[in-house]
Amino acid sequence: MSVFASAAQLTEQHLQPDPDWWRGAVIYQIYPRSYQDSNGDGIGDLAGIRQRLHYIANLGADAIWISPFFPSPMKDFGYDVTDYRGVDPMFGSLEDFRVLVDDAHHLGLKVMIDLVMSHTSDQHPWFAESRSNRDNHKADWYVWADAKPDGSPPNNWLSIFGGSAWEWDSNRLQYYMHNFLTSQPDLNFHNPDVQNELLDMVHFWLELGVDGFRLDTINFYFHSQSLKDNPPLPPDQRNAKTAPAVNPYNYQDHLFDKSQPENVDFLKRFRAVLDEFPAAAAVGEVGDSQRDMEILAEYTAGNDRIHMCYAFDFLAPDPLTAEKVREVVEKFERGAPDGWSCWAFSNHDVVRHASRWGAFERDPERYLRVVAGILFTLRGSVSIYQGEELGLPEADISYEDLQDPYGIRFWPKFKGRDGARTPMVWSSNLPNGGFTTGKPWLPVPDIHRAMAVDTQQGRSGSIYAFYRDFLEFRRSNQALVKGTLTFIDTPDDVVAYIRDDGETKILCAFNLNHGPAEFETGLGLVRLNSPLDGEVGDDGVVRLKALGGFVGRVKS
Template identity: 75%
Template sequence: MNVFTSVATPPEEAVKPDPDWWRGAVIYQIYPRSFQDSNGDGIGDLTGIRQRLPYIANLGADAIWISPFFTSPMKDFGYDVSDYYGVDHMFGSLEDFRVLVEDAHALGLKVMIDLVISHTSDQHPWFAESRSGQENSKADWYVWADPKPDGSPPNNWLSIFGGSAWEWDTSRRQYYMHNFLASQPDLNFHNPQVQDELLAVVRFWLELGVDGFRLDTINFYFHAESLQDNPALAPEGRNASIAPDVNPYNYQDHLYDKSQPENLKFLERFRAVLDEFPAAAAVGEVGDAQRGTEIVAQYTAGERRIHMCYSFDFLSPEPLSAAKIRAVVEAFEKVAPDGWSCWAFSNHDVVRHASRWGAFERDPDRYLKIVTAILLTLRGSVCLYQGEELGLPEADIAYEDLQDPYGIRFWPKFKGRDGCRTPMVWASNLPNGGFSTEKPWLPVPDIHRAMAVDTQQGRDDSVFEFYRDFLEFRRAYPVFAKGSISFLDTPEDVVAYIREFEGDRILCVFNLTHGPVEFAPGVEAEPMQASRLNGRFEGKTLKLEALGGFVGRIQ
């Protein structure tokens, strides 16, 4: 199949939005700077995304998530917004976005946008007014605090990007809080006016036609007004899933600077706005190394909060294992029986999983195919990050080419996020992999060019074709989108579970070892050949090849 062929949604389906479309949806994340440059400036843009929408539709995704394209000074590449109602000129115009939404809908794709509301840029007009003095209409729109008597910051809270979470402002002679860069001051969600204005932003984009949002750092909205010091975290409790292990952020138990109970009421206000629209939905990013599962459960409980969330369980440096998969999913099922998770193995903030889990040490294609099959058969929705369907590894970026302030700050022990943000590769024989005719904002590695779309499209054994076929397979069986999940006991580093929905029972078994495995799962199943997995039953014994799997209907 030509992946650039347009596939329009029948009109009768388009006029009947499904309010439950998000449950089990596969969402394709686009990092706009690096997806497709249409005007030769070396930076991706909205028109470039429009040009590639048929590719995503034919891959088999249900929705796209576009990382921030709002007006921004780009100190953190769009995650520092200076105008929530505008499109940054480097990406195009509001009209470009409107047409993009129309094109996506014509292809049957939902459009979700990245909403960054825990903080703004320090160049946002709100902050300019807020910092002008302690007596103005927006004086309390950001988190301000007096210094301690000795002039030091109000408490010990730390920034994820390194150093204190407090920055001195000479105009107000106070400190302001920033969980990230000093140029990203935190909004004060304890102020109802701030909430009202942000909900107006939400309504603006919904009225423009978006189908939902990805909420950046959703658990960072509120801080404890007491400004209590965070307690120290014992070394054995430190977890590098949120920040690299060279960052002292991991030395604290973040009890007071984020994940506050007041957030639940705001999420209910947010959900009420979404419910004014026929089928709007949202997925939240939960950044908490100690309590991520519990927070996801709280935020997605019932039908009055967020639709779905993801935490960093499968985005951490820890290699994927059968035991971890079972532990994470069962823990979520236990604490959130009516909640909903969105699973991801890669995104724009972490090392690509092809490299993070050592896939390139041995049988890379087989490994990536089997973990893809796992991701696409778990209970929950799924986020795919651009390029993972090609099996792209992390790019090795030289120090002089770094753009990410996070990587520059902690180089060389932590190289930042540029390695997962390099341009998408479309054609192996074109300059810059077909991303741009001019020098791109980040270099395109030779190893990526050799794995471009044109080298894998139509090649039956490619990682790309495995993704495309498995997504088609997943879509054909509602059990994968909406069914329950129950795990079976297995040999070491084999994971097995049963998905069940409306009487349909599917056995899923995956061997993460580099050797063959035989075991009796206690049920028998007829293989579903469309899964492209070659495990087989001999009697009651299931035989799996190294890095092999089995998906079959239970008799």
């Protein structure tokens, strides 16, 4: 089955957009600095992305999510914005973006862009005006507070990037708040003018043709105006989901610096703007180690907030187990029965899951296939991070080559995010894996070049082939796209569930053990022709090979 729509189908889709397209969509994340360089400067760009859209469509994705390409000093590589309505010249121009959107739409791909609204760069004109004095038009556009009588910061809030969340400004003789780098001051969402300006910006991009947004740090928009200290967390409650274990950020219960109740009203205003466009959608990133599922439920409830959210449960260092899959999904289903999640195993901020989970697997390729099968059959939308479909492991970057300020700050216990951000590898024979003809902004590891696209396309049994085949299989079985999910009891190390769209019931089972497994279902099952190799007998017993899976239709 071709993933390309006919011209007639695309015309009808344009005239009658599907407002529900996001539900069950496969979203391919592009980190633009590292996807494809079109001009030899060693940095990926929008024209490079255009060159590779056919690859993404052929893989079977429904949409692309492009990480920030706005003008920026690049101290946090685009997540520090100086102009919300432009394109940084290193990536191209607004016209390049318009053409990219048109090309993507002609291939049937939706386009989502990354909005970083909780903070800006300290070089943004808004902040330059805000810090100039205490009574200018934008004096209250950022979070400012007086020092304590002894000159110390207003409270104990911490930055995710290390140290205090407050930085002294000698112009205003006040502290400003920054949840991330000191060069990323937080916007004051309690000011309605800030909200209005950001929502106007959202409208601007929707008018340019984007189909939706990924909202960075969605629960960081508001802070408590009380500026109360965050209480400490007992050591046994600390985890490394939101920040690495070496970061004292994990020592606090972040009750007052984020995840405030006022956020919901802003999300309703945001959704109202999206609803002016028939098929616009958004996915929010929730970073809260203690209350993530509670926040996901709150932010996705009903039809007037965010369409879908994701948390860090499957992005955390903990190994993927059958028990964990069931625990995380059931926690979400209980907390957000009418909500929708977007599941991801890797992204630009965490160690690639091929290394995080599979580094010590005896058969890493087989392991990556079975965990991909889980990702593609869970109830929810799916996010794939560039290179994941090749099975790329985390790159080992030397200290001298590091670019990420997060890694430089916590080296060597935490090496930062550069290992997941190295250039995409297209060719095993071309310099720099075919990414650039110049010097790449991060080195291309030899181990990645050996796994390049040209080594896997057309090769039966490759990770790429598995991803493409399974996504095609998923698309042809709508119960796997939008159906309900019900777990069934299984032996240890096996997770199984039934997807049901009201017409078809499909059993999905996965064995995360290095030995074979089988279990009685009590169901009449017909094996479906998925890329998985499990079998079912006439007795209804499902037989799974080591690190194997099974998908079968339940007989009516």
